[in-house]
Amino acid sequence: MLGAERRKRLLHAVRAEGVAHVGMLAERLDVSPSTIRRDLSALQAQGLLNRTHGGAMAEAVQADEPDRPQRSGVASREKSKLASAAVEHIAPGATILVTGGTTTAAMVPLLEGIERLTVVTNSLHLAVDLARFEEISTVVLGGYLRHREMSLLGHLTRQALEELQVDEAFVGAYGITEAGISGAHVDEAETDRWLLSRVRRITALVDGSKFGRSGPVRIAPARQLYRVITDGSAPEDELDALRAAGVDVVQV
Amino acid sequence: MLGAERRKRLLHAVRAEGVAHVGMLAERLDVSPSTIRRDLSALQAQGLLNRTHGGAMAEAVQADEPDRPQRSGVASREKSKLASAAVEHIAPGATILVTGGTTTAAMVPLLEGIERLTVVTNSLHLAVDLARFEEISTVVLGGYLRHREMSLLGHLTRQALEELQVDEAFVGAYGITEAGISGAHVDEAETDRWLLSRVRRITALVDGSKFGRSGPVRIAPARQLYRVITDGSAPEDELDALRAAGVDVVQV
DNA sequence: TCACTGTTGCTCATTTTTGCTCATTGACGC
DNA sequence: GCGTCAATGAGCAAAAATGAGCAACAGTGA
Numbered sequence A, B: 001m002l003g004a005e006r007r008k009r010l011l012h013a014v015r016a017e018g019v020a021h022v023g024m025l026a027e028r029l030d031v032s033p034s035t036i037r038r039d040l041s042a043l044q045a046q047g048l049l050n051r052t053h054g055g056a057m058a059e060a061v062q063a064d065e066p067d068r069p070q071r072s073g074v075a076s077r078e079k080s081k082l083a084s085a086a087v088e089h090i091a092p093g094a095t096i097l098v099t100g101g102t103t104t105a106a107m108v109p110l111l112e113g114i115e116r117l118t119v120v121t122n123s124l125h126l127a128v129d130l131a132r133f134e135e136i137s138t139v140v141l142g143g144y145l146r147h148r149e150m151s152l153l154g155h156l157t158r159q160a161l162e163e164l165q166v167d168e169a170f171v172g173a174y175g176i177t178e179a180g181i182s183g184a185h186v187d188e189a190e191t192d193r194w195l196l197s198r199v200r201r202i203t204a205l206v207d208g209s210k211f212g213r214s215g216p217v218r219i220a221p222a223r224q225l226y227r228v229i230t231d232g233s234a235p236e237d238e239l240d241a242l243r244a245a246g247v248d249v250v251q252v
Numbered sequence C: 001t002c003a004c005t006g007t008t009g010c011t012c013a014t015t016t017t018t019g020c021t022c023a024t025t026g027a028c029g030c
Numbered sequence D: 001g002c003g004t005c006a007a008t009g010a011g012c013a014a015a016a017a018t019g020a021g022c023a024a025c026a027g028t029g030a
Helices: A001-019 A020-028 A033-045 A077-088 A122-128 A155-162 A185-196 A234-242 B003-017 B022-029 B033-046 B078-086 B124-130 B155-162 B186-197 B236-244
Strands: A018-021 A050-052 A055-057 A094-096 A120-123 A137-140 A144-147 A151-153 A168-171 A175-177 A181-185 A200-207 A215-220 A229-232 A250-252 B019-021 B051-052 B055-058 B095-098 B118-121 B137-140 B143-145 B149-152 B168-169 B176-177 B180-183 B201-205 B216-222 B228-231 B248-251
Touching: A001 A018, A001 A020, A001 A033, A018 A020, A018 B137, A020 A033, A020 A055, A033 A050, A050 B003, A055 B003, A077 A200, A120 A122, A122 A137, A122 B124, A137 A215, A144 A155, A144 A185, A144 B051, A151 A155, A151 A185, A155 A185, A155 B155, A168 A185, A181 A185, A181 B137, A185 A215, A229 A234, A234 A250, B003 B019, B003 B022, B003 B033, B003 B051, B003 B055, B019 B022, B022 B055, B033 B051, B033 B055, B078 B201, B078 B228, B118 B124, B124 B137, B143 B155, B143 B186, B149 B155, B149 B186, B155 B186, B168 B186, B180 B186, B186 B216, B228 B236
Parallel strands: A094 A120, A094 A168, A120 A137, A168 A200, A200 A229, A229 A250, B095 B118, B095 B168, B118 B137, B168 B201, B201 B228, B228 B248
Antiparallel strands: A018 A055, A050 A055, A137 B143, A144 A151, A144 B137, A175 A181, A181 A215, B019 B055, B051 B055, B143 B149, B176 B180, B180 B216
């Protein structure tokens, strides 16, 4: 069987049944578990399914369920702490770029009160959250809507940013290593990478669990990062490597 | 059972019943109480439920989301009828522009099933509603967010549309007379006017109460309109005037 | 034919998950 | 305030899953 055909069947199985186990898939498609794992990783990189331990699921348990957005302020304490540290450094009158993600979303309710703030985003979720704060001037970068993440991507998104002058960007990430931050979904990360290449100061918000993990697409190299905000669970050696690369590391 | 699957079920059980006990969950899912506790902790860290002693409670439902009160499908019958007539004329493979408004929003759930449809909009509400339909390719025009109407305006919005080729536009209006359609808010109407000037076919959705009323800003003159969809309560003489201007008038 | 590339299955060290134990904590009744 | 008991979280060991590395193999083009 062709590899592409196998991946197609595999995706179909996951979608049809909601969940699938590596062992079961290996047996059904008559290939080794290693191959199944590689296939699942590839499909995840394309954002077509969610990898989990032991298999994969069509829909993640995570907060990005389109059904129950339950956004706006209902961030976990951990994310709120990171967000709080990030917001501290924002000056009145600043123009900031905030990309999509649950960690960066936690910043929104904390932005209230910063004077003459302009927030630029390519995330629909962020934009909707921001709409509640009349004093915050909000700019949405247009683009093709990626349904699952509610983010806007592509040529239009990039073109819109060209028109703007952004002081600082705040981003989440799928993973962070001494090489830099990386994303899980190819097209989303690609747009993120482009957006960040236009911004001088980049602050990444990553909890400790993201360290040492690397997604398929690099979003920004370490030397491009201005600041990394993380929590106490981040491994010291990784933090040292970042510091050596000139990154300002903040632990909360 | 997959760990992630178990957490999903667990969350579902908590949400369905409001509260859940560790012991009960352990028995039902056939795992140890320790595992249940770990799962509950993880879900709490994601802000998806509230941990209590002995079990967990569903996350308090955010009472009044100021954002989407009666959006998404809960349109009045009148508006749905207009929307339904509008959707009838959309061909497979079309690219349509839909501006913000409660009448046009009623079109969204009816768009499902039209093949290879691309919807362009400058309304955040529309975009969020459209995100539920994976088959619909959605493009959001960027711009400055107008908080009250959740619409995107200004230079970026116009620039984004320049990049696109739209077959037909569907718009609501504050008022309609033989002179054309008009809007209530200056900056919003201005952007609408610009957007519509780039589209050949314009279909306006206006219920009978809008006739004879005129807002401060003209959005499009009658001769620019391709079709007007209205209901039985529209005054005949106004409709005749529109017909005389070459507009296709549809009454539902 | 031969060098090269991409895929597959296997091995193995590492990571993650899970159930258990046990000291500590919190809830509840008196 | 106090005692009782269930619930909890940390620590631990076993089992399962994982990813990196490696060799074998098939297909491609010179």
